[in-house]
Amino acid sequence: MTGTSDKHEIFTDLTEALAMAFSVICVAVIVKDGDSPSHLIGDPETAQLLMTLDSVQATLADGLSRTEVPPPGTALEAAAFIAVEPLNIPHQESVATVVAFAGKHLDDCERAVALLHSLVTETLNELMFLRQTPFLAAAFAEIECGVTIADPNLEDTPLVYANAAFERMTGYSKAELLGRNCRFLQGDLQDQPSLRTIRNALARGTDCTAVVTNFRSNGESFENRLKLRPIRAHDGKISHIIGIQLDVTREHSALESLALQKRRYESLIETQSSYIWLMDADGELKSVPEKWLELAGLPPSSDPPELRAIRSVLTPEAAQAFHEGWSKALSNLTPFEVIYQLPAQTLSPRWFLDRITPVRDDENRLLEWIASSQEITELIRAEKEIERAAYEDRLTGLLSPEGFAQRLDEHLRARDLHPASPVVVVDIRALREINNTRGYDVGDEVLREVARRLTSELGPSALVARTGGDEFTVLAPLENQRTRRQLRKCMAAVFGVPFEIRGFSFNVEASFGYARIRSSAGDARKLMTDAALALHLSQLNPALTWSQYTKALERETRKTVELTTKLRHALEAEQLELYYQPQVDLESGRIISAESLLRWNHPEMGFIPPDQFIPLAEQSQLIGPIGDWVLRRACRDLKAWKDAGLGTCPVSINVSLIQFQLGSIPDTVRRALTDFNVAPEELTLEITESVFEQHGRALKQDLEALSAMGIRLSLDDFGTGYSSLGHLKDYQFNEIKIDKSFVSQLDEGDYAQAIVKATIFIAAALGADVVAEGIEASEHITTLRQLGCTKGQGYYFSRPVPEPIWHQLLINKKVLP
Incomplete structure (x- = not known):
């Protein structure tokens, strides 16, 4: 079970890292029903206000990430944006928790939200690791090699995890490391050859090992042997980069000083888990560590054993690696490394890294070879554990x-x-x-x-x-x-x-x-x-x-992806437009309201039909930001008409069921009404009867909240979809719209008229208005009036028109048709 102290330390690191990475007003860890934040960076009074925000409370309730424009006239108005990220620990009985982040600069929003999500994800992973595998977590905390995780999908590939060993190695706290790219540890030494090796490997998406000169927080340099491994998601893209980092400063120092200062390095060897070998210029053994011979199961000897005896205690693969390394080294006079295990035939071997280096005199002539055998068993085990985690599903x-x-x-x-x-x-x-x-x-x-x-x-x-x-x-x-x-x-x-x-x-x-x-x-x-x-x-x-x-499925999907990409760009490039179609009084022809309809005018493809891009928006969840744009654009136009002295003309907008599933519609509507000073009764939300397919408590609460605000609710396309009569009484709809398929058949028989008449009776029982859609002929108007329908819309009166033309219709107060 994760202890309170573990959570406290991890949450402290998280909040401090965010505060160091960006300019913030406040960062707080908020627990549901808590009196105050459990962790806080910034002003306490501002944090208390942060706790009361609708977005914070909504995320505590449903566990969904949100961003919000700070409320004006409060201590938070100095912030440019607010991001809320859930911080709930799966498989553990604990109350809902979020991280709320109030940033100063709007330019930081996208990067801050992405980093916040990634840091929270790794924080939860760390808590889960501590909870589910306490013994392994304890061992992991004690290993001497640093372990880091970077997120290449975030700007500048920042660190999102660092273990305690990496903190000790660098002298930086976790809060100072998270959210930053590792390159700051190299100081001014940004042109090291090993760094180019690392960059090339990461560009290819392959593993790499290199030694890099880094600087600790106190300015002291150290040599870091770094192994990087890209981890790929199921789609093949690199999701994270894991680094195994080992301070090899002492090893390098020992190797460089062996040629001239044997007495100094011999005392150093005693304090290290290392063994030193000496070979002459031809590679023949001169000195072999007795402890190494003991580990290998070879008898101690005053004379160096033969190479054949040394090879006999190694695995065939390790012996071959040594043979190939020596062949190349003796020819080129270059160092080489080999990793091997001792004893060779055991289930729990100890692992060693041997680095063999030439020793030269002042005239660069080869004198001898020196080798350091460094035990790397917590490192190998850590790598194997990480590899196992990468290739095996833990659950x-x-x-x-x-x-x-x-x-x-x-x-x-x-x-x-x-x-x-x-x-x-x-x-x-x-x-x-x-x-x-x-x-x-x-x-x-x-x-x-x-x-x-x-x-x-x-x-x-x-x-x-x-x-x-x-x-x-x-x-x-x-x-x-x-x-x-x-x-x-x-x-x-x-x-x-x-x-x-x-x-x-x-x-x-x-x-x-x-x-x-x-x-x-x-x-x-x-x-x-x-x-x-x-x-x-x-x-x-x-x-x-x-x-x-099938290939056809792939081609169709490619087209869908391309169109979805264009749709995402369309929102940013202001290619979307709102058209308006009037709803009229069937008796007088007077305009009584308007339905806003979304149109996409692509600069090259022209107008793209809504039945092509609306389903894509729903599948890709672009319907969320697009729906917000439609709501705010309609409210902006309402305000413009009133400011121009054109009076009040209520507007209805279509809301997808997906929008209800993505977030809090009542909060979004409330903000739009407030921002544009629009009265609730001026806005109608049209919802298709497919809403009843997801009949549930959360949806019912959202619709009740909207109704309580004074927003009118309209049930669109009634009679064409889900059998909804059993649920109608549970929802407070102010209007029912008769689908155009029934209106177009009014003159073809009794069936369509019976449907219209039944809809009028149902609406009357619910106290709702009725609007007939798709009116295209005067005969339709006559029949509808005879059946008791008083409102309608359709091409007979007007096609949907751009806002400037609609604006002129309001000025002329034209009677339609």
Whole structure:
């Protein structure tokens, strides 16, 4: 269990690191229902105000990240932005916690939010590590090698984790290290050859080891042997860079002084876990450490043993490495290194790093060779633990994405797979609901049970990995005993049997996407990406359980990605526009309100239909910022019309269900109304009846909050989607809009008229208005009035028009048509 002192130290480091990285008004760790922040940088009174913000309380409630414009007229108005990040520890009974960050400069916002998220993520990982593996964590804290993690996806690749050994090594506290690039440790020595080696390796995404001169906080220089390893996410991109750092200053000092000051280095050797060897200019042994001979199981001797005896105690691989190193060194007179284990044949060996260096006289002539044997066993074990963590999923014991890709690539290089063998990505549906309703412990048990069933059903020839929070990836080699149909039977056996966990019995459903070996030209990452692409198709269509990757799917996805990228740019480049379509009184033709409709005018592609880009916005969650833009632009136009003396013309805007899921709609609406001085009754939010597909308490509370503010709620496209009559009474809708598909059929028979009449009766029972959409002929108006409908909109009156034309309509007070 994580102790309070552990949390206190880690949270202190986190807040201080943020305060050092940026200009801040205040940084605070806030616990739900707490009286004051548990950790604070900045003014306490400002922090108390920070605790009361809606965004802070909302994040404490739902665990979602948020940013907010500071409230004017308060102690926080000096801040340019406020970011809130959840800091909840999974698998631990603790109250909700957030980090609230009030920054001074708006230019820092994007970088600060990204760094805040990354630092919080690593803080949670550290707390989980301390809690779940206390013995390993204690050992990890005592190792002498520094361990760092940098995030290459953030600007300037800052450190997001540093262990205690790295603090001791550099003299800097964790708070001084986090959020900064390691290069500051090199001071003015930015042109070291080893740094170029590191930069080249990172550019290629490969491991590297180099010795770099660094400076401690007191200005003292030291030699740092640095091993960097990029860690890749399941999509193949580098997500983190792990560094293993060892202070080798003493070793270097010993090697340089051995030639001239043997007495000094001999006393130094006694204080080190090192052994010193001497060889003549031809590489023949002159002096061998007795302790090394003892470790190797060789008898002590006054004379150096033969090289053959030395090689006999090494593994064949280590002996070969020494042979090749010596051959090159004797030819070029260059140093070389070899890592080996002693004793060679044991399950728990000790590891050594030997560095062999030539000793020269003042005229650069070779005198002898000197070697230092440095024990590096806490270093090797730490590397192996990090490697294990990189290649194995801690929760389930399955392969990690990196481990799966490596093993799959081995198969592909060996060409031992049937070309029709599939790589299948399995997504557990509704895992979030299981976590929310039954707890994360039950959710973790579900993941472990799925892992057990997959491994059992697919057999030893398959590869099984957990590649995401609720996602598994498997390689199911086709054999004589396993056909495509039988593979589906295996998956049915995994998910067709109820899960019995902690007294609960429930069914778990899954979606599947797969790609065949022959479809991706022998590349593991491409296969995994293609299978995930096919899975996405299944996720978009709940009725589709299995989807297969095809070239056509990839082409369509590429188009979708390109259009989504253009849409993201469109928001920044002011390519979006609001058009307005009037709603009129069917008796007089007088304009009574307007519906705002989003349009995208691309400079090269022209107008892109909403039915093409709105679904993309919802899938990519761009609907959040786009929806905010629509709301604020409509409120801005409302204010402009009133300021021009045109009176009040209420406006309705369409709100996606996804917007309710992304954040607090009531807070967003309240800010827009306040910023533009718009009365709540001037704004109507139109929501399609698909809202009832996600009927739940949170949605109901949001709609009730909006209604309590005085915002009008309109149910759009009524009668075309989800059967919503059972839920209508639970929501306070002020308006029901009859879908245009029924209006267009009014003259074709009784059915459409019956639907319209029934809708009018239902609306009357609820005390709601009725608006008919899609009116395109005068006959429609006559029939609608006869049925009792008094409001409508459609092309008969006006198509949607840009704001300047709508502005002129209001000036003319035109009666339509």
